Each structure stands twice: as structure tokens, then as C-alpha cells.
Amino acid sequence: MSPILGNLIVILVLLAVVALAVRSILRDRKQGGCSGDCAHCGNCHGRAATKPPRS
Secondary structure (H helix, E strand, O other): OOHHHHHHHHHHHHHHHHHHHHHHHHHHHHOOOOOOOHHHHOOOOOOHHHOOOOO
16 A cells, blocks of 8 residues: 555544534534533533632
């Protein structure tokens, strides 16, 4: 197998993984789930009630 074909296969696999990750993030956002942006929702994965107030 030529090195170019090996590189092409690795690149295609990485692109597939990235595409699936983006798809998962977009689905979660569409359903109102956590998008990983804690500054936006302030919930910090359900621990907002246990955080001490800032002084």
C-alpha cells in the first residue's frame, strides 16, 4: 500500500469522527441539551445550585 493511500484513509477516518462529533453537538443543541458553553447557560452541568456566590 502506498503512503499516500494510507494517509488518505487516516484523513477520511478523522473527518468521519469530526463529522459525527459536530452532528452530536448540533443535535444536543437542537434538543435543548448542554452545548458545553457554561458561560451561556450558567448551569455548569447541573451544579449551579451548589456553587457558592461570588464575592
